[in-house]
Amino acid sequence: MRTRIRIHSLTAALTGALALSSLAAPAAEAAGAEPTITDVVVNGGAELALGPTAPKTFKVSVTAHHASGIKGMDIIVSLPSYVHSRSDRGLTCTAAGATTSTCTGSWTVVTSGFYGNDPADDPWYVKATVDANDGNWMTTSTADTFTVRRxxxxxxxxxxxxxxxxxxxxxxxxxxxxxxxxxxxxxxxxxxxxxxxxxxxxxxxxxxxxxxxxxxxxxxxxxxxxxxxxxxxxxxxxxxxxxxxxxxxxxxxx
Structure with a gap:
């Protein structure tokens, strides 16, 4: 039988507040290409392993490109049927040029909120919405996946x-x-x-x-x-x- 995190324990399992970036509501699609995600890095590329109870904070960075430049992002870390959360402290975005930006946030997992070991069996997902300066935008439910280990x-x-x-x-x-x-x-x-x-x-x-x-x-x-x-x-x-x-x-x- 699959174990789940109870609804009232979601905050303890993966804490988070709304990202700092303010996203434009998807309106009529503007002319031109959508932004593209070029890179996703979880925990600096290092193995992500969690102990029995102690909180663990890790970072996720998403890099996106568009000809008009990147206006903002929203990044969500999720495990299907368990948790969906934005960054603990919002996002810090840095432009690498006129067309490319990288946004980074931090997420804290508290395994005392888990009710089983399934989170090590299933993939975790990075979801992202990216706004370009010219009004074009894109959203994806799978910008990347990663593994959390015991x-x-x-x-x-x-x-x-x-x-x-x-x-x-x-x-x-x-x-x-x-x-x-x-x-x-x-x-x-x-x-x-x-x-x-x-x-x-x-x-x-x-x-x-x-x-x-x-x-x-x-x-x-x-x-x-x-x-x-x-x-x-x-x-x-x-x-x-x-x-x-x-x-x-x-x-x-x-």
């Missing part, structure tokens, strides 16, 4: 410390991710995580082996200790869950 976290612990060279080192850890139904983190079982090592004095991690998480998201493996360095786990993420990288645990090899 935030994952990893831990790592290598023992014993210090360790004798060429003896066995045990590396453990745990992979968890946000559950928007319980509003808590939970172990993520049956997922492949990479054990990685960075030799002291270097800057690059190398994958040593891949291990599958246990029932509660636990990780455990044994490897040979050959030199001083840092051990960590890395999870590459998937369509619903973010990437995760544990902090490297330094081991002194003697």
């Amino acid at each position: 935030l994952a976290k990893l831990t790592a612990n290598a023992t014993p410390e210090p360790v004798t060279r060429n003896t066995t080192l045990t590396v453990t850890g745990k992979l968890i991710r946000a559950n928007w139904e319980t509003h808590k983190n939970a172990g993520y079982a049956g997922r492949k995580a990479q054990l990685q090592f960075r030799k002291a004095g270097t800057t690059t991690y190398t994958t040593i082996k891949t291990v599958t998480t246990g029932t509660n998201g636990t990780l455990k493996t044994r490897t040979k200790a050959t030199s001083d360095g840092y051990w960590r786990w890395y999870f590459p993420g998937n369509s619903t869950t973010s990437t995760a990288t544990a902090k490297g645990d330094y081991v002194d090899v003697r």
Whole structure:
């Protein structure tokens, strides 16, 4: 059964106020071409992942072009059947020339307003209406789509410390991710995580082996200790869950 955000919780789920730009009401279509959207950027192009309850603010930028220039925009972020909202603080628009402008707004999602994990399964939509200076305008229900993922976290612990060279080192850890139904983190079982090592004095991690998480998201493996360095786990993420990288645990090899 599909979960939904209850109507009275929409404000808590995705807060927003009317955009600052004042749009002209669509009247008779003026002669000439409509404005065109040339680019949409969500969260600066970075992965967008949300925890169990903490608010997360991200930006959306829409770039549009028209021969007469851009007069204003309205941008809406929506998830079908869940939320429809304008920017928290209105839009800031910057002209990149006589014909092109980029408008940027910020949106804050509070996952405590979610009643399930469906928002990570469905695409989110950026909708936009663009007014040109000459009276032409356009509106689209899908300027772009983007994905919101459940935030994952990893831990790592290598023992014993210090360790004798060429003896066995045990590396453990745990992979968890946000559950928007319980509003808590939970172990993520049956997922492949990479054990990685960075030799002291270097800057690059190398994958040593891949291990599958246990029932509660636990990780455990044994490897040979050959030199001083840092051990960590890395999870590459998937369509619903973010990437995760544990902090490297330094081991002194003697």
